[in-house]
Amino acid sequence: MVDSTLPRSKSKDLPPDIGAARIAKVYAQAIVEASDRKNCRAEVIAELAHIVRELLPRVPAALHVFASPRVSEREKISMLDTILGSTMLPTTLHSLKVLARHDRLGILPEVVEAAEHLLDELAGRRRATFLTAVDLEESQQSMAVLQLEKLVGGAITPTFRVDPELLGGMIVRVGDTVFDDSVATSLVRLGSRLVQRSVHEIQYRRDRLGSA
Amino acid sequence: MKFNTDEIASVLREEIDRYESSIDVREVGRVLEVGDGIARVWGLSGVMAGEMVEFPGGIIGLAFNLEENSVGVIILGDYLKVTEGDEVRSTGRLLSVPVGDAVVGRVLDPLGNPLDGRGPVVTTQQRPVEALAPGVAQRSPVREPLQTGIKAIDAMTPIGRGQRELIIGDRKTGKTAIGLDAIINQRSSGVKCFYVAVGQKDSTVAVAIDVLRQHGAMDYTTVIVSGASTPAPLQYIAPYSGTAMAEHFMYRGEHVLIIYDDLSKQAQAYRQLSLLMRRPPGREAYPGDVFYAHSRLLERSAKLSSELGGGSITSLPIIETLEGEVSAYIPTNVISITDGQIYLQPDLFFAGQRPAMNVGISVSRVGGAAQTKAMKKVSGGLRLDLASFRELEAFAQLGTDLDAATQSRLDRGYRMVELLKQGQYQPMAMVDQVMMIYAGTRGHLDDVKREDVAMWEKEFLTFVRDQMPELRKAIDESNQLDDKSEKTLEGAIAEFKRQRAAALVVQPSSTVAAGR
Numbered sequence A: 001m002v003d004s005t006l007p008r009s010k011s012k013d014l015p016p017d018i019g020a021a022r023i024a025k026v027y028a029q030a031i032v033e034a035s036d037r038k039n040c041r042a043e044v045i046a047e048l049a050h051i052v053r054e055l056l057p058r059v060p061a062a063l064h065v066f067a068s069p070r071v072s073e074r075e076k077i078s079m080l081d082t083i084l085g086s087t088m089l090p091t092t093l094h095s096l097k098v099l100a101r102h103d104r105l106g107i108l109p110e111v112v113e114a115a116e117h118l119l120d121e122l123a124g125r126r127r128a129t130f131l132t133a134v135d136l137e138e139s140q141q142s143m144a145v146l147q148l149e150k151l152v153g154g155a156i157t158p159t160f161r162v163d164p165e166l167l168g169g170m171i172v173r174v175g176d177t178v179f180d181d182s183v184a185t186s187l188v189r190l191g192s193r194l195v196q197r198s199v200h201e202i203q204y205r206r207d208r209l210g211s212a
Numbered sequence B: 001m002k003f004n005t006d007e008i009a010s011v012l013r014e015e016i017d018r019y020e021s022s023i024d025v026r027e028v029g030r031v032l033e034v035g036d037g038i039a040r041v042w043g044l045s046g047v048m049a050g051e052m053v054e055f056p057g058g059i060i061g062l063a064f065n066l067e068e069n070s071v072g073v074i075i076l077g078d079y080l081k082v083t084e085g086d087e088v089r090s091t092g093r094l095l096s097v098p099v100g101d102a103v104v105g106r107v108l109d110p111l112g113n114p115l116d117g118r119g120p121v122v123t124t125q126q127r128p129v130e131a132l133a134p135g136v137a138q139r140s141p142v143r144e145p146l147q148t149g150i151k152a153i154d155a156m157t158p159i160g161r162g163q164r165e166l167i168i169g170d171r172k173t174g175k176t177a178i179g180l181d182a183i184i185n186q187r188s189s190g191v192k193c194f195y196v197a198v199g200q201k202d203s204t205v206a207v208a209i210d211v212l213r214q215h216g217a218m219d220y221t222t223v224i225v226s227g228a229s230t231p232a233p234l235q236y237i238a239p240y241s242g243t244a245m246a247e248h249f250m251y252r253g254e255h256v257l258i259i260y261d262d263l264s265k266q267a268q269a270y271r272q273l274s275l276l277m278r279r280p281p282g283r284e285a286y287p288g289d290v291f292y293a294h295s296r297l298l299e300r301s302a303k304l305s306s307e308l309g310g311g312s313i314t315s316l317p318i319i320e321t322l323e324g325e326v327s328a329y330i331p332t333n334v335i336s337i338t339d340g341q342i343y344l345q346p347d348l349f350f351a352g353q354r355p356a357m358n359v360g361i362s363v364s365r366v367g368g369a370a371q372t373k374a375m376k377k378v379s380g381g382l383r384l385d386l387a388s389f390r391e392l393e394a395f396a397q398l399g400t401d402l403d404a405a406t407q408s409r410l411d412r413g414y415r416m417v418e419l420l421k422q423g424q425y426q427p428m429a430m431v432d433q434v435m436m437i438y439a440g441t442r443g444h445l446d447d448v449k450r451e452d453v454a455m456w457e458k459e460f461l462t463f464v465r466d467q468m469p470e471l472r473k474a475i476d477e478s479n480q481l482d483d484k485s486e487k488t489l490e491g492a493i494a495e496f497k498r499q500r501a502a503a504l505v506v507q508p509s510s511t512v513a514a515g516r
Helices: A018-037 A041-058 A060-067 A073-084 A090-101 A105-122 A138-152 A183-211 B005-018 B151-156 B175-184 B202-214 B232-250 B263-276 B290-298 B329-337 B346-350 B373-379 B382-396 B404-420 B430-441 B450-467 B469-478 B483-515
Strands: A126-132 A156-162 A169-174 A177-182 B024-035 B038-043 B051-054 B060-066 B071-076 B087-094 B096-098 B126-128 B166-169 B192-198 B221-226 B255-261 B312-320 B340-344
Touching: A018 A041, A018 A090, A018 A105, A041 A060, A041 A090, A041 A105, A060 A073, A060 A105, A073 A090, A090 A105, A105 A126, A126 A138, A138 A156, A138 A169, A169 A183, A177 A183, A183 B005, B038 B087, B060 B087, B060 B232, B071 B232, B096 B232, B126 B232, B151 B373, B151 B382, B151 B404, B151 B430, B166 B175, B166 B329, B175 B192, B175 B202, B175 B255, B175 B312, B175 B340, B192 B202, B192 B232, B192 B263, B202 B221, B221 B232, B232 B255, B232 B263, B232 B290, B232 B312, B263 B290, B263 B312, B263 B329, B290 B312, B290 B329, B312 B329, B340 B346, B373 B430, B382 B404, B382 B430, B404 B430, B404 B450, B430 B450, B430 B469, B430 B483, B450 B469, B450 B483, B469 B483
Parallel strands: A126 A156, B166 B312, B166 B340, B192 B221, B192 B255, B255 B312
Antiparallel strands: A126 A169, A169 A177, A177 B024, B024 B038, B024 B087, B038 B071, B051 B060, B051 B087, B060 B071, B096 B126
């Protein structure tokens, strides 16, 4: 039987649409491979990330236009040419145009996400989220990262977040693995252990009474 | 109720003292969607097929489908409490159930949680629900008999310990009754019994438990209930968890009888799960591996070699057919897996022949070796005789004149049919069965009226028990009907007939006297 009860925590990082993520992975792989041939892998991905993180938030309607089937493929391509034509590497532009031609420009953020994952994977780097109850100091952060790198045996890209509900301690997440040393979880475990012990005690005494 | 705060504080203090900051390492995922007993989970990238996962609130599930971007999980518990976005953690363990003497006499759900209100099952022993069946080298041939106490079965389709004998028939033909009779008959045999109710009405199961309790059978029986209202995942795993509990006793060298009532419902639950998981449907919309679902279950019934203790699991799976259709998908599958089948027919049932067994197509492929010598001696040829009687009977209905020989064969047949009738929950000892079948096959009942056969049987068995206990003892101990016992038995029958005739002569006059 299962001996502990998990605290009911709602996720803030629910996955995006997995259908889109699956398609994005294929495009991301193609883009990474294509840029590899031109020896500009990092640059292309950085440019795409720049579009998604810097340009698109400034013009919220842009993504809608990208995703809309009402805007024709030709219009999208000419838009890309006029806006980005002069500033981007040719491979970046080609990648965007290929996405536009296949009517997949709407999932650009997912493609970038997938491509970054792929780059991390290729470089043997892993992403880790550090969740703490209070803000960590710089030195503490670097110590935590160092410790984790030793544990997982590879470089990591850290993200730090604060959640006062932890009460204390730290939760580290690398991929799907969670290292949980938070006070909140410990308390829950302590509670369920106490309940279990009492139930056992009650049962034991009842059995003894019954047999007497 | 008053709490003793000091006590609580001391317990807490102790806990805190002993508290080591052990880091809780877990592999997690998030619920994407949930419904109908299944959940689709994002993450859990390292989970293995069949691994147990845990939802918030202690609800457990099984990783069922591993897909490229998500994991399909079947939820073993209240799936209404699982919501989208919940964290799911893998446990690195296989689903296991409590086993051991603590489960005997209990009514449990497929996860081993008590349903009988008699407190938790206190045992430290667990066994994985899915386990590999014993291999060829670990088995020995089926030789020992498992007496069901039902004359028709023990004489014509005998069951051996370690055998799988299918009970198949339409609804309301007495399938469950055979299983319950077989359990009741194990009272003095030391065989542990398991009754796995899958997809049955809870009222039916309650009656079955009540019957077992009334006959004192709950002392050695465990009932695993997954009723019609429980979610499909639980119905699907119920037979496996029952078998896991039974295996514990088998590997300890004991003998177990397990009834799966019924596997067609389990197949339907599995079909539901598979379709919800979007596994491709095959014949009758069952998934492609429904055969494997049943074969891996029934393969776990075995007779172990003497090096492993010689324990056994005998299983009586039940399959319900629709309108006698034995060539449907699930019935043919299970017929091909088992070592024989007992086929029950509604027309026989309504003609008053109970158990309503069709002798012609019921077989036992390995049980013959397990029959006691005495039973083998008296019942040899009984099946064929009855089958040829059925043919003759069809002729006789045409109303043609029959010669004396045919007529006498018919008469013998009618009496044998009467003899094989047996009331529900009245299992009969092997000795009594041997004596009665001897009397029938050797023609001692030919001069008894058809409607009197049951009465004759009752009186004769009482007569032997009261007046010739040494005869019963001789057959029971040697398991044989040697020449000496046979002679004594002949003598007993003759003596009984004499006494009975005398009593019948006296009776009418006494009635007349009373009437006056």
